[in-house]
Amino acid sequence: MSVAIHIDKVVKKYEDHTVINGLSLTIKPGELFTLLGPSGCGKTTLLRMIIGFNSIEGGAIKVDDQVINTIPVNKRKMGMVFQNYAIFPHMTVEENIAFGLKAQNVDKKNMQSRINEMMKVVRIEDHHAKKPDKLSGGQQQRVALARALVINPKVLLMDEPLSNLDAKLRVEMRNAIKEIQQEVGITTVYVTHDQEEALAISDRIAVMNKGIIQQIGKPENIYLRPNNLFVAQFIGTSNVVKGIVEKHQDGNYVVFNDGYREKLNNLVDTVKVGQQVLASVRPQEFVVTTDTSAIAGVVDKTMFLGINTHYFITLTSGEKVEVVQNIEDHAIIPEGTAVHLKVKPKLINVFDAASEMTLIKAGE
Incomplete structure (x- = not known):
């Protein structure tokens, strides 16, 4: 037993x-x-x-x-x-x-x-x-x-x-x-x-x-x-991008650099307007988009690995991120190309910048 x-x-x-x-x-x-x-x-x-x-x-x-x-x-x-x-x-x-x-x-x-x-x-x-x-x-x-x-x-x-x-x-x-x-x-x-x-x-x-x-x-x-x-950061690969909390009548938002914002329905009720946060975005949680209001950056390096292509991108803020895209969905983006990125708001994690503890509601 x-x-x-x-x-x-x-x-x-x-x-x-x-x-x-x-x-x-x-x-x-x-x-x-x-x-x-x-x-x-x-x-x-x-x-x-x-x-x-x-x-x-x-x-x-x-x-x-x-x-x-x-x-x-x-x-x-x-x-x-x-x-x-x-x-x-x-x-x-x-x-x-x-x-x-x-x-x-x-x-x-x-x-x-x-x-x-x-x-x-x-x-x-x-x-x-x-x-x-x-x-x-x-x-x-x-x-x-x-x-x-x-x-x-x-x-x-x-x-x-x-x-x-x-x-x-x-x-x-x-x-x-x-x-x-x-x-x-x-x-x-x-x-x-x-x-x-x-x-x-x-x-x-x-x-x-x-x-x-x-x-x-x-x-x-x-x-x-x-x-x-x-x-x-220890479990798998995770990019960390700075952001600030905004509150509007329809809910809470995280604003990233270049003014790009995403509504997050799963933030804890105690978040405050102007609160500085760190968003943990795994490489597959970024989306390359043609929307110029999204986060801007430049592809430094392209790495083709069969099913997926990995892109190493420097954002306009100076932050460096890794982005993974399925080869079936995207043609390979050449190095030196300017790109724009959105995040998948339901998947990313958000932490308080000072305590580094999660701001996502339990169970969501």
Whole structure:
């Protein structure tokens, strides 16, 4: 049966430096929960606190209702998959998977049955007698995953497990990990700095920065409606364009440079006339238009990538933006061409310029 993980106001200090200060979150039973953020944000530190490699200077971590702060690593019933696989080079695939079972003194009959079952789950049964140096990176990661799961842990922890693989293998393995995790049904905490990987694999994501959780939510919610400017810029590509709020009888508007304005029906009621804002506009949320009242700019660089063409444009304000257009809808625009841009008002996000927090109504 899957377990929940409750992290309550945990603190991690190194001498006079506090990495995590009062962080709280709950991971639901059976979900694949991803800690996402830049290097040094505290995500791996938190993962190591959960498994017991790092001490806890404050707060509590519970698995269901049991506080595990002082429980030794080998008693926590958790499996870990590391960035560098950490499989033994002198052992075969089968021997590597058996390692944890031997430590648990599992009898030979049950051991072999569980090894065989797990090799089938991760699809490496045809390689059972091979040494790691005869395996691809993806196959080695499958061995590491099998070794972590074969001991029937309550929780599976994964620390940047795909970072050493090439791009094609990363996509293949992230799909395999998601499929295996769903099949086994184990509560999983997954650490990565790769936004696309997190979006593809996660049930929920916690975006971290400087030891603080910026936002927790489903991948689509975090991507479409980030809580603040940091999340908007960290998750995918986002242009930031300055604007000012106007209020008229028919609603709220954001005015961009050149006087171009768009009505936004989803701004919070507390916005004020003249409030300075930052609009986060993803490249596909710009529209190239013949309307000369729109934002003016010049195409600096054109990059054709098959279905889409990417344009790197300098606006008259000096702001630089990236615009993506579908090749079916537009002929390729030559470099040096003057263009005008509109935004898709229902899709863009707007943040207060001072606090950098969202000004979009919750749920819209």
